Structures are given as C-alpha cells and as structure tokens.
Amino acid sequence: MRLLVSCTHNGSLKEIVCNQDTDTSVQTARQPFSVKAHMVEDANAKISQLLSVGGSLVVARDNGSVELYDCTRVPHTVDSDDVTTDNITATTDKEEAPVVLKPMFDITEFELLSTVSDLLNDTRLENASKKSSMRTKIYDTFVSMHQLPNNKNVLLLASKSGLVHIISIKKNTLKLIKTHEIIAPLDFAQIYDNTNSKSVVFAYGGEENLVKLVKLSANFKELTKIWEAKNVANDRLDMRIPVWPTALKFLNPQDSNKIESDKLNYQFVVVTHWSHLAVYQTQHGRKPLEYIDLLLKRDPLACLEMVGNEKLMTAAGNLKSSDVNDFSFVTTDLKKNVMRFNNKGRLITKFGKDDIVGSAFFVKTVKGKYLLQGGLDRYVRVFDLESARRIAKVYVTGKCNNVLMLDDDEVEIPQPPGKGKRAQKKRHQPENETEQDVEELWGHLEENGSRKKTKK
Secondary structure: OEEEEEEOOOOOEEEEEOOOOEEOOOOOOEOOOEEEEEOOOOHHHOEEEEEEEOOEEEEEEOOOOEEEEEEEEEEOOOOOOOOOOOOEEEOOOOOOOOEEEOOEOEEEEEEEEEEEOOOOOHHHHHHHHHHOOOOOOOOOOEEEEEEEOOEEEEEEEEEOOOEEEEEEEEOOEEEEEEEEEOOOOOOEEEEOOOOOOOOEEEEEEEOOEEEEEEEEOOOOOOEEEEEEOOOOOOOOOOOOOOOOEEEEEEEOOOOHHHOOOOOOOOEEEEEEOOOEEEEEEOOOOOOOOEEEEOOOOOOOOOOOEEOOOHHHEOOOOOEOOOOOOOOEEEEEOOOOOEEEEEOOOOEEEEEOHHHOOOOOOEEEEEOOOEEEEEOOOOEEEEEEOOOOOEEEEEEOOOOEEEEEEEEOOOOEOOOOOOOOOOOOOOOOOOOOOOHHHHHHHHHHHHHHHHHHHHHO
16 A cells, blocks of 8 residues: 655655554554655745656645645665564574565655746735634745646646646646636635546535535636626525635536426535535525534534445545435544535445544545545544544654555565574464374373372
C-alpha cells in the first residue's frame, strides 16, 4: 500500500509504504516499511490539493503556485541497521550470525518539471471575511482540482476567492489558459462527469453562496451560469435558514421518459455547514427535493463522499446512479466523528469511533472499498469501506489535510529458511511406527493409570 500525505506544518509531502494491519500507535504491531518526506518548504506553502495525472503528480500550494512533478519508482536499499518489525530475522543451524530477510519494495523520487504561480488572491475575500460567521480572517486557498472529463490534459482549479483557472499539461509543462471569476467564497467546485459532453459543467457554493451550476465552453473562453438554487422556506418561527453548502456530489440524470425536455436534468446531493442533507433535482425546481437534519446539535459538516463499488464511481467521485432514493454517503463533523448515512439521514456506522481524537476534516473514498482519513491528531488511517474495520494507522508528525492512495498492493515479505529458529515448527510425527511400538505405548498408559488408583 502506497500513500501520499500532505502535512501542513512544513508544507511537505510524505510517502508511506506499508501493508495492511500496520499500526504505529502500538510498538509491537506491524510498522510501515518507509515514511519519507519530500518537497519540504514551510507552513505558508502547505499543499492543499493533490492530483495524480498519469505518471506525474500535480501539487497546489497555499502560496498560489501549482507544480508538476515527475514520479519515478526506484528500488529501496535497506541498511543493515534499518530493520523494521516487518523484517524477519532467522538463524539457521549452521550459521551463528542472524540472517536479516529484507522486504522488497520501491520508493518514489519526485522531480520538479514546471510551475505556475500567483493563482490566489486574498483581497477578493475581504468583504466575505467581514460578513462571515467565522472568528478568524479568511485566506485564499485551492478548494478543488479536477481533470476535465473530455480532456485529461486540462485541469480545472478553483480557489476560495472565486477564481477558476484552466491549466493545460503539454510536454511536461504547465500553461495557464484562462482564469474566470465567480461569486466568492467557495467551499467546493465539483465537476460533472457522469455523461459525455463537449462542454464542461460544474457546481460551486459556499458560505451564504447558494449552489450554482455553470457551463464552460469547449474553448474554455466563456463561463455561463445555467442554474441557481433557492433557499428553503423559513422555519416555524419565521426565521431565515442560513445558507452554507460545504460539499456536493452528482448523480446520473433522471430517466428520459420522466423529464420535461425544456428543463435542465441534473441530480445532486449537498451537505451543509449547519448539518443538513439536501437532495436536488433541477427538473423538480430550484428548492431541494428533500432537506434533512443529520445531527441534532448542528455540528458543522465538511466532506461528502458517496459510497458505491468501483464501477459506480466516476473519476470526480460522483455516483453513477439515477435513484435518489437509494444511496449512502460518508461525512465528518469536524470533531472526531466520521459517519456513514443513508439517503434518509439514518446513521449506518461510524469509522474509528474512539480511535480518532482530533478534528477529522479529511475523508476520501478510493476504489469503492477504502476510506482514507486524516486530520488534527496527526494520524493517517485507512478503513475498509463496508465493514468500517481499520486497515492501517500511521503517524506522520503533522496535521494532514490531504491523502492520495497511489496503489493498494501488498509489499512482498520473504519467508525465513525452513530450519531457522523463527520458522514454523512442525509437530514431530514418527515415520515408521510399528504395532509393537503402539502396544508398548498402551502398556505404559495402563501402568500409569494403575499407579494413580493405588495412591488413592
């Protein structure tokens, strides 16, 4: 298993190579084979977005730069003193010195190929900071990065300040094609890749910024708003419901025999900062079809990850299903709870339970069977998505805000020699056992039994 983890305290990217059942919080448990830091800078240049593009890696930093790295796997040489608990030490009968059996694995080397800078703008958030319910000043950061579904060599990056950048990757070089400005602030910008289309559609929203759908033209020069949500009705005290969508995922459009041709046909699910689940159908109208309270204490929700097998998930994390009455999703309340709900808002299971002690603000589903989690307690965890069983837990020395799984292959561990002390012991079984030997054994047992009766 190979993970890339971005740490906020020094802007580094750490590569973790481990197998299942790794747990660094227990000294006697299986330990990772390698935890190596790359691209170390400072906290102002922390990595906010990661994206694997073929054999390359695209990194977006909070200093406004986007970097392209070439990734090369090289064999890892283990020193004689560098022995982890996964290495097996065996001693044969003829050898006095122990033989260290080293696992076979590679580590990744990163080479910087290209950089694009000055893509963030804090001044666009000054008015939003004054009106925000947050107690601290809002700074610009990248909230999403996607490959365009119809052109894998073009990236769409959105920032909190409402800047949408279109960047191409050509001959190992990043090039800024166009920058569009939309309404700020943004908490997400989710691309729609459930169907094939020449134009690109994505949704965005944030604090007091209702969900909007926009269309990007095929030449990337024009950005047009095609739909905007409407707030729900006031509550029973006639108080306005605050608006703050924090994450969104698309579903497939409704069946063609149930729609009106003159209306847009999009379906999507939203979670809000105020602990609501909203289900939208553009055929139904601008207000949500359902608006469900998930948590009674109104704890803020930050992430939304749909649950489905690998064939039902798109590259952008959308769900390939048109049934809004049958889905489940994972979210986190920014405290320590990572929860899975169904479409009616019923809690199905919790991940980590008492194991997570810090703010778990990052979750991501991978391949329809893994859940990656990171946060304030400086541990990266991998869970089985269906059973909620923890597969791996690794300490990374800093708050982690993004995790990327490169592969889930197990590292090969060599087996000790058959005559070694650590080798599996086989029960001794005599090869040539005669009838006389069996009679002597029974006689010995009967003699022992008679002695015990005499003593009584």
